[in-house]
Amino acid sequence: MTAPERPDWSETGFRHIWLPYSQMKTAPRPYEAVRTEGVRVHLADGRILIDGVSSWWTACHGYNHPHIREAVERQLARMPHVMLGGLVHEPALTLARRLAALLPGDLNRVFFSESGSVSVEIAMKMAIQFWLNRGVRGRSRFVSFRHGYHGDTTGAMSVCDPDEGMHALFHGILPAQHVVDLPQDDAAFEAFDRFLGGRAETIAGVILEPLVQAAGGMKFHAPAALARIAATCRRHDVLLILDEIATGFGRTGSLFACEQADVCPDIITLSKALTGGTMPLAATVASDRVYDGFLSDRPDHALMHGPTFTGNPLACAAADASLDLFEREPRLAQARRIEAQLADGLKGCAGLPGVVDVRCRGAIGVVQLDRVPDLNALRQRFVEEGVWVRPFADVVYLMPPLVIGEDDLGTLTAAVCRVVSEWSGRR
Numbered sequence: 001m002t003a004p005e006r007p008d009w010s011e012t013g014f015r016h017i018w019l020p021y022s023q024m025k026t027a028p029r030p031y032e033a034v035r036t037e038g039v040r041v042h043l044a045d046g047r048i049l050i051d052g053v054s055s056w057w058t059a060c061h062g063y064n065h066p067h068i069r070e071a072v073e074r075q076l077a078r079m080p081h082v083m084l085g086g087l088v089h090e091p092a093l094t095l096a097r098r099l100a101a102l103l104p105g106d107l108n109r110v111f112f113s114e115s116g117s118v119s120v121e122i123a124m125k126m127a128i129q130f131w132l133n134r135g136v137r138g139r140s141r142f143v144s145f146r147h148g149y150h151g152d153t154t155g156a157m158s159v160c161d162p163d164e165g166m167h168a169l170f171h172g173i174l175p176a177q178h179v180v181d182l183p184q185d186d187a188a189f190e191a192f193d194r195f196l197g198g199r200a201e202t203i204a205g206v207i208l209e210p211l212v213q214a215a216g217g218m219k220f221h222a223p224a225a226l227a228r229i230a231a232t233c234r235r236h237d238v239l240l241i242l243d244e245i246a247t248g249f250g251r252t253g254s255l256f257a258c259e260q261a262d263v264c265p266d267i268i269t270l271s272k273a274l275t276g277g278t279m280p281l282a283a284t285v286a287s288d289r290v291y292d293g294f295l296s297d298r299p300d301h302a303l304m305h306g307p308t309f310t311g312n313p314l315a316c317a318a319a320d321a322s323l324d325l326f327e328r329e330p331r332l333a334q335a336r337r338i339e340a341q342l343a344d345g346l347k348g349c350a351g352l353p354g355v356v357d358v359r360c361r362g363a364i365g366v367v368q369l370d371r372v373p374d375l376n377a378l379r380q381r382f383v384e385e386g387v388w389v390r391p392f393a394d395v396v397y398l399m400p401p402l403v404i405g406e407d408d409l410g411t412l413t414a415a416v417c418r419v420v421s422e423w424s425g426r427r
């Protein structure tokens with residue numbers, strides 16, 4: 001069978017692009033996407049794939065939602081961008097007000113950037129400077145957890161799992177942090193308490209993805225573990241940064257994962273589904289206590305950070321429209337329905353030789369395998385099945401748009417069961 005012809009723009013442009021997470025010498029040629037609609041991705045060769053990934057977990061309302069599209073079009077006609085230095089505008093201030101109202105506790109001050117990694121850098125910088133502004137020196141390190149992933153910029157890389165977090169090569173070059181096992185039982189919590197208590201005066205903050213450590217292996221922990229980590233931070237007066245870049249906006253069944261543990265961090269980071277997956281935007285949101293630590297008659301106590309596109313009006317308009325959809329449409333109920341269907345639809349994988357675990361939390365379904373020698377072959381099989389599913393490391397997972405219907409989700413889970421059972425039979 002001859003391969004379908006590629007569009008001209010692909011033939012001429014491909015040799016000039018450098019793609020993310022790719023060994024460009026050996027990576028298979030990517031598929032050309034030409035259109036997205038609802039939960040479907042259309043390819044240039046005419047195939048249409050049901051999306052099980054939500055474009056790296058962003059497209060919570062599906063693609064091309066008319067309400068977001070119209071909001072962005074209106075904003076584009078009026079003011080696509082203006083600097084936030086010395087000027088403010090309605091989309092950013094409205095979004096900041098609405099986020100503060102939705103977030104738990106006194107997370108009231110919103111600092112905008114354009115990517116999750118940068119929002120983590122800002123959170124780390126805020127935490128370090130919070131202590132410096134109080135005249136406390138030496139609190140410059142962070143505690144993070146094995147299997148954590150917080151982004152690809154230098155500071156964010158330093159708090160990722162050094163082995164699972166894709167940055168092992170940079171051992172010894174990144175700032176040294178404390179990456180510890182996430183405590184899950186009494187003995188581990190006592191050890192964590194001793195660990196934090198023993199060096200609290202050197203620690204600026206603890207950073208954690210609440211309930212689901214996503215890109216570091218799709219590991220789950222219980223709300224009770226999150227609550228105990230938060231209590232330990234409070235006991236030793238260490239700032240708690242929760243990275244809800246992946247878990248925020250309904251993915252785990254509540255608007256924010258930390259709500260399930262009744263925990264309010266000192267700083268929270270948001271991105272991905274913030275704009276419903278339409279525009280790059282991130283937010284680092286500080287509690288009143290952290291924010292107040294920057295108020296001073298001294299100019300050098302200000303947070304000296306300001307990405308050029310901070311608070312971009314188009315992105316903020318998209319995020320405002322996305323929040324409308326969370327208000328008007330039953331996204332959280334949809335996430336819970338997806339959880340039930342994922343649990344049922346993936347249970348056929350449990351017990352297959354080579355399947356280590358099958359687990360679901362909110363609109364996240366995970367089949368963990370013992371080893372995947374050829375990820376690319378597995379990925380290709382999913383496309384042949386008419387679905388967009390991208391296993392990584394040792395996990396095959398589904399994080400579909402929250403609006404996905406029962407039939408489409410059934411197609412996704414059936415494809416996972418078929419491909420995993422084939423893989424299991426061959427290993």
Ligand SMILES: Cc1ncc(COP(=O)(O)O)c(C=O)c1O
Nearest residue numbers: 115116117149150151243245246
């Ligand atoms: C929890 C978490 N934090 C940070 C990031 C980095 O975000 P970005 O890719 O937008 O820089 C990610 C991305 O997957 C993430 O899942």
